[in-house]
Amino acid sequence: MTLERALLSGAVHTYGAAAVLYLVYFAWQRTRVATAGALTLFLGFALHGAVIALRIQAQGFSAGAGVAEGLSALAWLLVGSYLVVDRRYQLPAVGAFVSPLVLAVLVPALLLPQRASPLPETLKVAALPIHVGIALLGIAAFAIATSVAVLYVLLEREMKFKRLGVFFARLPSLEKLDDVANRLVRFGFVALSVTIATGALFSKQVGGGYFHWDAKQTLSLVAWAVYAGVLNARLVAGWRGRRVALLTLVGFLVLVGSLVGTYAVPRAPWARASPHGPSSFGPGRAAGGGL
Amino acid sequence: MAPRPRQLVVVGVSHKTAPVEVRERLAVGDADLPAWLEEVRRTRPQGTAESAPEAMLVSTCNRVEVYLAGDDPGAAIGQARTFLAGRAPGVDGQLYDRTGEAAVRHLFRVCAGLDSMVLGEPQILGQVKDAYTAAHKAGSAGTILNAACQLAFAAAKRVRSETALGEAEVSVASAAASLAHKIFGTLDGRTVLVVGAGEIAELAARHLAGPKTRILVANRTRERAEELADKVRGEARPFEELASLLVEVDVVVSSTAAPLPIISRAIVQAAVRARRYRPLFLVDLGVPRDVEPGAAEMENVYVYDIDDLGQLVTQNLAARQGEAERAEAIIDEETRRFLLDRRVRDGTPVIAELRQWADQVARAEAERTLLNIGSHLTDAQRQSVEAMAKAIVNRLLHKPTAALRAAAAAESDAARRLSDATVALFGLPGDGGSGGTPPSGEEH
Numbered sequence: 048m049t050l051e052r053a054l055l056s057g058a059v060h061t062y063g064a065a066a067v068l069y070l071v072y073f074a075w076q077r078t079r080v081a082t083a084g085a086l087t088l089f090l091g092f093a094l095h096g097a098v099i100a101l102r103i104q105a106q107g108f109s110a111g112a113g114v115a116e117g118l119s120a121l122a123w124l125l126v127g128s129y130l131v132v133d134r135r136y137q138l139p140a141v142g143a144f145v146s147p148l149v150l151a152v153l154v155p156a157l158l159l160p161q162r163a164s165p166l167p168e169t170l171k172v173a174a175l176p177i178h179v180g181i182a183l184l185g186i187a188a189f190a191i192a193t194s195v196a197v198l199y200v201l202l203e204r205e206m207k208f209k210r211l212g213v214f215f216a217r218l219p220s221l222e223k224l225d226d227v228a229n230r231l232v233r234f235g236f237v238a239l240s241v242t243i244a245t246g247a248l249f250s251k252q253v254g255g256g257y258f259h260w261d262a263k264q265t266l267s268l269v270a271w272a273v274y275a276g277v278l279n280a281r282l283v284a285g286w287r288g289r290r291v292a293l294l295t296l297v298g299f300l301v302l303v304g305s306l307v308g309t310y311a312v313p314r315a316p317w318a319r320a321s322p323h324g325p326s327s328f329g330p331g332r333a334a335g336g337g338l
Numbered sequence: 339m340a341p342r343p344r345q346l347v348v349v350g351v352s353h354k355t356a357p358v359e360v361r362e363r364l365a366v367g368d369a370d371l372p373a374w375l376e377e378v379r380r381t382r383p384q385g386t387a388e389s390a391p392e393a394m395l396v397s398t399c400n401r402v403e404v405y406l407a408g409d410d411p412g413a414a415i416g417q418a419r420t421f422l423a424g425r426a427p428g429v430d431g432q433l434y435d436r437t438g439e440a441a442v443r444h445l446f447r448v449c450a451g452l453d454s455m456v457l458g459e460p461q462i463l464g465q466v467k468d469a470y471t472a473a474h475k476a477g478s479a480g481t482i483l484n485a486a487c488q489l490a491f492a493a494a495k496r497v498r499s500e501t502a503l504g505e506a507e508v509s510v511a512s513a514a515a516s517l518a519h520k521i522f523g524t525l526d527g528r529t530v531l532v533v534g535a536g537e538i539a540e541l542a543a544r545h546l547a548g549p550k551t552r553i554l555v556a557n558r559t560r561e562r563a564e565e566l567a568d569k570v571r572g573e574a575r576p577f578e579e580l581a582s583l584l585v586e587v588d589v590v591v592s593s594t595a596a597p598l599p600i601i602s603r604a605i606v607q608a609a610v611r612a613r614r615y616r617p618l619f620l621v622d623l624g625v626p627r628d629v630e631p632g633a634a635e636m637e638n639v640y641v642y643d644i645d646d647l648g649q650l651v652t653q654n655l656a657a658r659q660g661e662a663e664r665a666e667a668i669i670d671e672e673t674r675r676f677l678l679d680r681r682v683r684d685g686t687p688v689i690a691e692l693r694q695w696a697d698q699v700a701r702a703e704a705e706r707t708l709l710n711i712g713s714h715l716t717d718a719q720r721q722s723v724e725a726m727a728k729a730i731v732n733r734l735l736h737k738p739t740a741a742l743r744a745a746a747a748a749e750s751d752a753a754r755r756l757s758d759a760t761v762a763l764f765g766l767p768g769d770g771g772s773g774g775t776p777p778s779g780e781e782h
Contacts, residue, residue: 202520206517206520206521206640207634207640209642209646209649209650211650215520218520219523220519220520220521220522220523221520221521221522221617222521222522222523222617223523284614284615285613285614285615285616286615287614287615287616287638288615288617288637288638289637289638290637
């Protein structure tokens with residue numbers, strides 16, 4: 048536990064340093080600083096990965112079931128996804144937005160109790176870690192897609208209003224941002240679909256029905272519908288750019304609502320049998336399984 | 339009151355004082371330049387009968403300027419203002435005017451590209467040269483405009499060769515290219531359409547095109563389209579297909595002389611849907627503009643006119659300020675040289691009169707002497723008598739002449755006093771008997 052704690056602290060501080068480097072890069076636009084930021088981020092990713100590995104070794108895959116563990120895993124996947132995206136598309140400016148976001152996700156996790164709660168027997172199935180993992184990976188992809196989409200909107204605004212400034216100087220082309228966001232949304236959409244499907248299966252297994260129409264499930268379905276609409280409009284009518292970026296943002300807000308709903312919204316009495324319900328897990332520890 | 343030496347004045351609007359909406363109302367096409375120049379010359383300043391004898395009209399997308407030279411700068415400014423206000427009522431508040439030294443400096447700065455939206459850009463020099471050629475053909479370029487333009491062109495050349503201003507790749511064309519890259523990333527595999535066959539459009543197309551960029555050229559004149567297409571290794575397309583070309587291409591560079599927008603909001607709107615919202619970048623280099631302003635409201639359509647590009651360029655200029663200062667120093671130097679030259683020339687009529695008078699005296703005295711001596715002198719002897727008379731006159735006048743020249747070069751007050759004294763001492767006709775500095779001009 049002390050080793051794990053030390054590693055975690057190291058990871059957080061490394062992430063912090065990476066965020067500072069990325070912000071310095073964003074202010075001064077020195078490519079070397081961005082490279083240093085990416086390397087630092089990778090170091091943090093390795094340390095953080097070790098923490099997660101230790102946790103899994105000690106407790107099995109139930110680790111993702113607590114809020115703290117869920118957020119920690121999400122932060123780790125965010126970093127990993129960003130590193131992959133950056134390696135492939137060179138988007139250091141996005142790093143200046145993702146690295147603080149990682150801290151915003153991870154730091155609350157550290158403030159929450161670190162004890163892992165035992166999973167109820169009904170959920171101890173081999174497929175659960177896959178459900179949770181894919182759900183978190185999907186959220187990570189959507190989070191980065193949304194960061195890119197927001198940057199698209201900001202850059203497009205500068206170009207339309209001809210006030211070229213901060214973003215014109217720092218961001219890649221609009222087409223590239225649109226393309227990267229689109230790819231991430233497609234990836235996230237597949238992950239979200241799998242998550243909803245496996246979630247429904249678990250729900251059936253545990254509580255008898257596929258859907259309970261609680262905030263989490265409903266909002267996940269709404270988000271799924273938004274993303275399905277966006278992808279379809281792009282494919283059929285050629286929608287792209289600003290309106291797609293804004294819809295990507297809307298979808299993500301709904302998704303975040305669903306995530307919050309997983310933890311914060313009190314369950315309706317008829318939903319008590321849900322696998323994430325407070326009655327089955329105890330309050331505030333239903334994390335990760337939701338989506 | 340002695341007549342004043344002829345002075346240069348300039349009245350006009352530029353991108354610094356007036357938006358493109360105003361400039362496009364004043365702009366004069368190349369073909370119409372002689373006619374409008376004639377109109378400038380015909381315009382009478384209010385209250386006075388005389389219009390300025392020298393006139394030049396410069397019209398580019400960034401400026402419309404009337405250069406006049408005459409004895410009464412105030413009247414000349416009135417004449418130019420009357421002309422410009424006649425073309426675009428209400429423009430008066432946006433006009434600037436400069437007189438004398440300031441006007442000369444302005445012309446020099448304009449030619450060197452120092453007053454351009456794109457600092458140090460070279461096109462303006464060619465445009466002023468064209469304006470000067472037109473004035474020359476029309477017979478409205480006199481001593482002042484001739485001298486000022488020649489020196490302005492030389493000064494511009496100096497700025498180009500002695501500073502880095504001319505070398506830098508910053509220009510409207512490369513500004514358009516950087517915008518295109520910010521929209522599309524690479525332009526490989528994209529299509530650029532050039533509408534019109536202006537020099538700037540060609541330049542912009544060259545800047546925009548990557549190794550794998552397709553270039554299309556559309557022009558009302560088929561031959562010109564093909565000519566330009568040959569130059570930029572593109573394909574000529576019929577101008578009538580513009581609406582369908584808008585669906586096909588990614589970037590349009592337009593610089594036509596059309597008086598009305600050729601790319602209307604409606605055809606852009608239709609194109610956006612047909613092209614499935616793929617981004618469309620319209621670079622409007624035309625004055626008057628070629629793209630209807632409303633077109634910019636369309637989704638994923640970006641419209642930049644010449645003013646927008648210029649503003650973009652000035653954002654990159656901080657680094658070149660040092661070069662600009664060096665260029666300004668050159669302009670200062672050349673302006674001083676011009677003024678010195680004028681002062682010397684304005685002083686020389688007295689010298690010429692003095693010389694003429696002395697020459698007459700020498701010849702008359704030599705003739706009388708030769709008559710008295712009789713006809714038995716040889717030709718050689720006659721010549722030496724004449725030569726002696728000339729030599730005496732030259733020796734006597736050498737110092738006064740040198741003094742007059744020096745005074746003229748140094749300071750106008752002293753020059754005037756000396757030349758008045760010369761007129762009085764030698765009983766020269768002067769000009770109306772007093773000043774001795776008649777306007778220098780082509781009538782001499």
